[in-house]
Amino acid sequence: MTWIPPLLVTIPLLAAAVIAGLDHFMPDRVQDALVIGVSAATTALAFLLLWDAESHEVVHWFGGWQPRHGVALGIDFAVGPLAAGMCAVIGLVVTLALIYSLTFLHEAAKLFDSLMLVALAAMCGFAMSGDLFNLFVWLELMAVAAYALTGFQVERLGPVQGAVNFAITNSLGGYLFAVGIALIYARTGALNLAQIGSALSHGSAGGLVIVAMTLLFCGFLIKGAVVPFHLWAADAYAVAPAPVCAVLGGVMTDIGLIGVARLYWTVFSVPFGHGHAAGDVFLWLGIVTAVLAGTMAFLQRHLKRMLAYSVVCHIGIMLAGIGLLDSSGLAGTELMFLAHALLTAGLFFVAGILHVDHGLIDELHLRGRGRGCWALALAWLAGTLGLIGTPYLGIYLGHGLLDAGASRLGRPWVPALLWFASALAGAALLRAGARIFLGWGDEDDPLLGKSIEEDPLERHVLRPLVLGVALTAVALGLVMSIVPGLGQRAEYAADRFRDTSGYAARVLHGRPLPPPQSLPVSIEHTSLESLLYGSSATFLGLGLALVGLYRRRLPGAVSAVAGRTVAPPIRVLRGLHSGVVGDYVTWIAVGTAVTGGVWALLLHG
Amino acid sequence: MSRRARLLILGPALAGLGALFAWAIAGLPAFGDYRGPYGFVLNRVVVPLRHTTNVVMGTTFDVRGVDTMGEEFILFAAVLGVALLLRDETRSREVERRTGRLPNDAVRLLGVVMIGGCLLVGLWLMAFGYITPGGGFQGGVVFAGAILLLYVVGSHRDYHPFRDENVLDLLESIGAGGYLVVGLAALVSGSAFLTNLFGLGTTGTLVSSGSIALLNWASAIAVSCATLLLFAEFLETYVFPLDAEDAAS
Amino acid sequence: MSYLPYAVAAWICLWGIAGIATSRNLIHLAVCLTVTQSSSYVFLLSVGYVSHGKAPIFIGTKLGSTAVDPVVQALALTDVVVSVAVIALILALALDAHRLSGTVDPDELVDVSG
Numbered sequence: 001m002t003w004i005p006p007l008l009v010t011i012p013l014l015a016a017a018v019i020a021g022l023d024h025f026m027p028d029r030v031q032d033a034l035v036i037g038v039s040a041a042t043t044a045l046a047f048l049l050l051w052d053a054e055s056h057e058v059v060h061w062f063g064g065w066q067p068r069h070g071v072a073l074g075i076d077f078a079v080g081p082l083a084a085g086m087c088a089v090i091g092l093v094v095t096l097a098l099i100y101s102l103t104f105l106h107e108a109a110k111l112f113d114s115l116m117l118v119a120l121a122a123m124c125g126f127a128m129s130g131d132l133f134n135l136f137v138w139l140e141l142m143a144v145a146a147y148a149l150t151g152f153q154v155e156r157l158g159p160v161q162g163a164v165n166f167a168i169t170n171s172l173g174g175y176l177f178a179v180g181i182a183l184i185y186a187r188t189g190a191l192n193l194a195q196i197g198s199a200l201s202h203g204s205a206g207g208l209v210i211v212a213m214t215l216l217f218c219g220f221l222i223k224g225a226v227v228p229f230h231l232w233a234a235d236a237y238a239v240a241p242a243p244v245c246a247v248l249g250g251v252m253t254d255i256g257l258i259g260v261a262r263l264y265w266t267v268f269s270v271p272f273g274h275g276h277a278a279g280d281v282f283l284w285l286g287i288v289t290a291v292l293a294g295t296m297a298f299l300q301r302h303l304k305r306m307l308a309y310s311v312v313c314h315i316g317i318m319l320a321g322i323g324l325l326d327s328s329g330l331a332g333t334e335l336m337f338l339a340h341a342l343l344t345a346g347l348f349f350v351a352g353i354l355h356v357d358h359g360l361i362d363e364l365h366l367r368g369r370g371r372g373c374w375a376l377a378l379a380w381l382a383g384t385l386g387l388i389g390t391p392y393l394g395i396y397l398g399h400g401l402l403d404a405g406a407s408r409l410g411r412p413w414v415p416a417l418l419w420f421a422s423a424l425a426g427a428a429l430l431r432a433g434a435r436i437f438l439g440w441g442d443e444d445d446p447l448l449g450k451s452i453e454e455d456p457l458e459r460h461v462l463r464p465l466v467l468g469v470a471l472t473a474v475a476l477g478l479v480m481s482i483v484p485g486l487g488q489r490a491e492y493a494a495d496r497f498r499d500t501s502g503y504a505a506r507v508l509h510g511r512p513l514p515p516p517q518s519l520p521v522s523i524e525h526t527s528l529e530s531l532l533y534g535s536s537a538t539f540l541g542l543g544l545a546l547v548g549l550y551r552r553r554l555p556g557a558v559s560a561v562a563g564r565t566v567a568p569p570i571r572v573l574r575g576l577h578s579g580v581v582g583d584y585v586t587w588i589a590v591g592t593a594v595t596g597g598v599w600a601l602l603l604h605g
Numbered sequence: 606m607s608r609r610a611r612l613l614i615l616g617p618a619l620a621g622l623g624a625l626f627a628w629a630i631a632g633l634p635a636f637g638d639y640r641g642p643y644g645f646v647l648n649r650v651v652v653p654l655r656h657t658t659n660v661v662m663g664t665t666f667d668v669r670g671v672d673t674m675g676e677e678f679i680l681f682a683a684v685l686g687v688a689l690l691l692r693d694e695t696r697s698r699e700v701e702r703r704t705g706r707l708p709n710d711a712v713r714l715l716g717v718v719m720i721g722g723c724l725l726v727g728l729w730l731m732a733f734g735y736i737t738p739g740g741g742f743q744g745g746v747v748f749a750g751a752i753l754l755l756y757v758v759g760s761h762r763d764y765h766p767f768r769d770e771n772v773l774d775l776l777e778s779i780g781a782g783g784y785l786v787v788g789l790a791a792l793v794s795g796s797a798f799l800t801n802l803f804g805l806g807t808t809g810t811l812v813s814s815g816s817i818a819l820l821n822w823a824s825a826i827a828v829s830c831a832t833l834l835l836f837a838e839f840l841e842t843y844v845f846p847l848d849a850e851d852a853a854s
Numbered sequence: 855m856s857y858l859p860y861a862v863a864a865w866i867c868l869w870g871i872a873g874i875a876t877s878r879n880l881i882h883l884a885v886c887l888t889v890t891q892s893s894s895y896v897f898l899l900s901v902g903y904v905s906h907g908k909a910p911i912f913i914g915t916k917l918g919s920t921a922v923d924p925v926v927q928a929l930a931l932t933d934v935v936v937s938v939a940v941i942a943l944i945l946a947l948a949l950d951a952h953r954l955s956g957t958v959d960p961d962e963l964v965d966v967s968g
Contacts, residue, residue, distance in 0.1 A: 063801065137671075157963065161964065190642070207628035623864065639902055
């Protein structure tokens with residue numbers, strides 16, 4: 001079914017053009033139906049593609065420019081089950097966000113709908129593309145749509161600041177990526193990923209390739225909000241409307257990581273794949289991101305900002321999974337992406353509903369006001385437990401596979417750190433949930449900084465609809481760990497994705513795939529350690545949440561000691577996340593230089 | 606961070622990046638020593654296969670047509686984005702005290718001559734884009750620039766017809782959507798998306814290169830309307846208050 | 855001579871980043887961003903240059919004569935359009951920032967932080 005990949009991109013773009021052009025002639029109801037219909041149809045096609053991609057690599061050469069003698073001339077979309085699965089989840093989250101926004105956003109509906117459809121098309125194109133410059137084009141398309149959607153509420157300064165920080169940091173990342181493309185093109189004379197990989201297998205991989213790799217990966221890491229390139233994420237997600245946050249935080253940030261994985265396993269594993277040096281940098285960046293973001297999440301009182309740091313924390317865990325350079329690690333990242341996208345979207349939806357109901361988004365201001373909304377409370381609790389990784393909920397299976405990969409590589413301390421980070425971020429969300437829905441905790445907490453309040457976009461929404469969307473998203477995310485057969489299929493998809501020479505053969509020479517063995521349809525087992533880690537993380541999260549709620553009631557000596565040790569680092573961390581774009585760009589320069597330097601030392605010679 | 610701290614951190618970081626760049630450049634082939642197969646193959650193959658003498662446009666609209674499709678929609682999304690960001694109705698700006706027309710006759714004369722020249726150049730770049738240097742994008746931007754000159758040289762009232770967003774929105778969507786429809790036509794007829802299906806004609810004449818000509822025109826329309834829409838959005842923030850003034854005077 | 859264009863491109867890139875990081879005006883910052891991007895054009899076009907090569911437009915030139923790489927020119931064209939799109943958005947945001955807070959200094963535009 002090679003006709004599906006172009007449709008996943010073309011149908012949303014065509015609908016966006018039609019909506020933007022015919023806005024004055026189209027009644028609102030028709031426009032709403034068209035948007036939801038197109039988004040749902042794209043999701044359905046993506047699922048169809050997923051079913052087809054299991055048995056063979058779906059490769060579509062645009063313009064009919066097939067490769068000749070192993071030289072690729074045209075652009076291709078090369079879709080395996082991992083890429084198709086990404087497209088399916090992207091479509092699902094965007095469709096849910098569009099349904100949510102049906103009654104949530106009344107003004108500028110045409111612009112909002114068109115931009116969301118453009119973002120959907122760009123993300124699917126990015127997931128499927130097998131050409132380096134084509135990846136850049138889809139990256140910039142989704143970025144442009146995202147910058148505008150972030151600044152939706154132009155009546156306040158916060159959205160303008162968030163959009164500015166987002167636009168400048170991510171554009172800079174895109175331009176560094178473009179310079180990287182020029183460098184790798186000079187070395188290999190090709191833009192097709194499979195062909196670049198083949199070209200790099202001859203000759204040595206010296207400074208040129210290492211620097212090109214640094215620039216290319218740093219461009220994606222900026223998009224993927226990895227430390228120290230992550231500073232824009234909280235500013236942007238705090239101010240965007242809830243459905244936009246669901247799409248940005250749920251899928252768009254994660255897709256930067258999928259780009260990293262694709263680029264590594266089609267191109268750079270050829271010269272650098274025999275050691276672990278390339279992956280170790282990702283592993284360490286991932287661990288630092290997870291722990292730092294988990295801590296920052298705990299220090300927030302603005303619900304969407306807290307969720308933003310939770311997103312960055314899970315990004316760190318997923319990057320660590322990629323950095324293990326192992327099939328289980330990659331499969332774990334895949335499954336975590338599926339669960340995390342839906343759970344995060346659901347939690348953003350819940351935060352949006354709270355904002356509309358009470359006009360408040362600050363955890364301390366909302367204290368106790370959620371009492372009686374059992375559906376919202378349940379959604380928040382379920383989503384949080386799914387994000388911590390309570391056994392057999394949400395991200396648990398993905399994290400379990402990651403643990404298996406780490407212990408197989410002889411790094412048992414990796415899971416410990418990652419589960420700890422997960423617990424930190426989860427503690428923040430549990431604390432917020434308890435304070436809002438149960439009224440527990442002190443009324444004020446100077447640890448959480450000063451208040452940032454804002455008006456909601458709308459005050460009147462169709463509550464059953466938005467509530468239904470939130471519950472659906474959380475429910476779908478929760479069951480990811482217990483879908484029978486999903487774990488095994490994820491591992492198979494990861495194996496296919498990591499098979500560099502097989503990918504090149506299938507794309508450039510049309511060699512067919514060996515027939516896959518039939519995979520069992522059962523719930524995958526995880527190790528005892530993962531069960532222990534998951535349960536401990538849950539308890540640790542609950543404990544930290546209680547400490548956060550009742551900090552004042554700790555004995556004086558404990559408080560004093562904790563205050564002396566913990567306060568200065570917190571002040572430093574807060575200072576680093578200053579909201580000033582000049583600081584962020586400085587850290588991007590530092591991060592790129594350091595990453596390049598480390599890879600130069602580890603990979604040279 | 607204070608500015609001093611920022612500079613102290615930025616300096617070494619940029620020095621490190623500079624060192625990395627120097628290391629990379631040392632590994633590059635010398636300037637002029639392009640070796641890769643991609644460009645050489647296309648220079649040999651595109652003219653006979655697609656009957657277009659401008660290989661760059663053949664690459665842009667055919668070999669790498671999907672990139673151009675994405676690029677067109679980047680411009681499309683930017684126009685939507687600017688409209689979204691500048692949509693606030695309750696603007697209270699200080700009214701710009703500017704006269705309606707430029708007082709200097711020499712500048713106005715030069716401007717009027719330039720408008721004609723730019724229009725012709727723009728149309729020529731668009732029409733002959735796949736034969737001689739040029740193309741839909743370049744022609745579209747020059748064309749839109751010529752129209753903007755109308756605003757500079759004349760008054761906002763002369764420019765007003767070109768600010769009509771209903772028409773411009775529709776035309777831009779026709780341009781962007783047209784590109785997609787040409788690609789889909791190929792897909793529907795059983796070939797790959799964006800395959801060049803139409804008759805290839807004679808190389809070097811206006812009737813050549815098949816769907817490249819259609820895509821060229823589609824992008825020309827889309828780009829000129831997108832640029833005019835961008836100008837319209839930005840000008841509205843300045844011109845709007847003047848409208849009320851002119852009505853009063 | 856043989857490495858000068860690349861050195862120029864790297865110089866542009868680094869000073870562009872320095873400009874973005876130290877800018878006090880959003881409009882100046884948007885221009886610095888464009889400057890940084892133009893370094894990618896210079897890299898791309900220098901990489902594709904063939905000594906004594908003509909433009910890859912074969913009207914008036916015989917087919918088969920030495921011509922420069924057309925692919926990087928197509929890539930640079932796309933790059934330019936991306937730059938237009940981004941600078942349009944940042945300028946629109948600068949207008950909004952000025953309207954809401956009276957300043958376009960990115961150091962002053964801090965509503966959320968921490």
